[in-house]
Amino acid sequence: MPDGxxxxxxAIRAYCRARGIVCEVSQQGWLIVMARGGERRFAFGYDVGLNNAMAHRIANDKSATAEVLAFAGIDCVPHTLFLSPKLGEHVARADSREAMLGLLRQxxxxxxVKPNEGTSGRSVCRVRTEAELDQAASEIFSAHLSLAISPYVEIAEEVRVILLDGAPLAVYRKERISDWRHNLDFGARPVLLADGEARDACVAVAIKATDAIRIRFASIDVVRVGQSWRVLEVNSGVMMEALGRLHPGLVYQAYAAALDKVFE
Known part of the structure; x- marks a missing residue:
C-alpha cells in the first residue's frame, strides 16, 4: 500500500482484495470505484455510499442538523446559519451582521463561529467580542459560502459514536491535550469507552439523532454539558484516521461491516 x-x-483495499472485488483508487485516494461482476459501487472522501442524498446533505450541514434534531425533540447544541454576502442580497440576509451580534449579546x-459545512475543526473560533466576530466571519467567508454560530458551552466530555443501521461499531472519547476543542486533528486522543452508563447514554442519544435524520452510516459527536448528554454534530462521512492508528483492527471491522451493507 502506498506510504501515507x-x-x-x-481498509477498502483490504476488503476488496479479500472478496475478489476489483478496486480502483483515483483522485489521490478521494474516489474509489469497486466492481464485482456487473455491480459497481463508489466511495468518495469518507463516504461509502450507504446514505441517501437528503440524509447526506442534512448531516453535512450543521445548522440543518440542529434544526432537524430540535424539531424531533432531541437535545442538541443549536447552530444558526448565516450565508456569505458573496451570494448576493437576494440570498444572504441584509441584517446578518446585526443578527450575529444579537447572538453574541445573547x-x-x-x-x-465555524464553517457550516466541513469537519476537523478548521476555522472554528471562540468569539467574545465584536472585533473577534468580524475577524472570524471574514476568515470563514473568504473560503466558505456559509457559517454557523452556536453558543459556547463548557464541554466536560466529547464522545464519538460510529453507528451502522443503529448498531454501534465504535464508541470513543476525545481526550484533549490542551485548548478548549476536542478535535482529533488538533491533538485530541481517541480513548475507547468501556461498557457502562456513560457509553449507553451516548449510544442512545446517537441512535435518536440518526433515526431523526434517517441516516444509516454516520459518526455522531455527543457532548456532556453539566450532567446531560446532547448532540453536537452528525457526520455522513465516517473518518476514523486517529482511531485507526491505535486500533486498526476495530476500524477495519467497522468499514467492512458498512461495505457488507453496500454489497448485500
Whole structure:
C-alpha cells in the first residue's frame, strides 16, 4: 500500500482484495470505484455510499442538523446559519451582521463561529467580542459560502459514536491535550469507552439523532454539558484516521461491516 495512504483507503483495499472485488483508487485516494461482476459501487472522501442524498446533505450541514434534531425533540447544541454576502442580497440576509451580534449579546460566555459545512475543526473560533466576530466571519467567508454560530458551552466530555443501521461499531472519547476543542486533528486522543452508563447514554442519544435524520452510516459527536448528554454534530462521512492508528483492527471491522451493507 502506498506510504501515507489514508486508513479509509487501506481498509477498502483490504476488503476488496479479500472478496475478489476489483478496486480502483483515483483522485489521490478521494474516489474509489469497486466492481464485482456487473455491480459497481463508489466511495468518495469518507463516504461509502450507504446514505441517501437528503440524509447526506442534512448531516453535512450543521445548522440543518440542529434544526432537524430540535424539531424531533432531541437535545442538541443549536447552530444558526448565516450565508456569505458573496451570494448576493437576494440570498444572504441584509441584517446578518446585526443578527450575529444579537447572538453574541445573547450568550454571555461567548459564541463559537465555524464553517457550516466541513469537519476537523478548521476555522472554528471562540468569539467574545465584536472585533473577534468580524475577524472570524471574514476568515470563514473568504473560503466558505456559509457559517454557523452556536453558543459556547463548557464541554466536560466529547464522545464519538460510529453507528451502522443503529448498531454501534465504535464508541470513543476525545481526550484533549490542551485548548478548549476536542478535535482529533488538533491533538485530541481517541480513548475507547468501556461498557457502562456513560457509553449507553451516548449510544442512545446517537441512535435518536440518526433515526431523526434517517441516516444509516454516520459518526455522531455527543457532548456532556453539566450532567446531560446532547448532540453536537452528525457526520455522513465516517473518518476514523486517529482511531485507526491505535486500533486498526476495530476500524477495519467497522468499514467492512458498512461495505457488507453496500454489497448485500
Amino acid at each position: 495512504e489514508r486508513i479509509f483507503v487501506n 450568550y454571555p460566555d461567548g459564541i463559537v
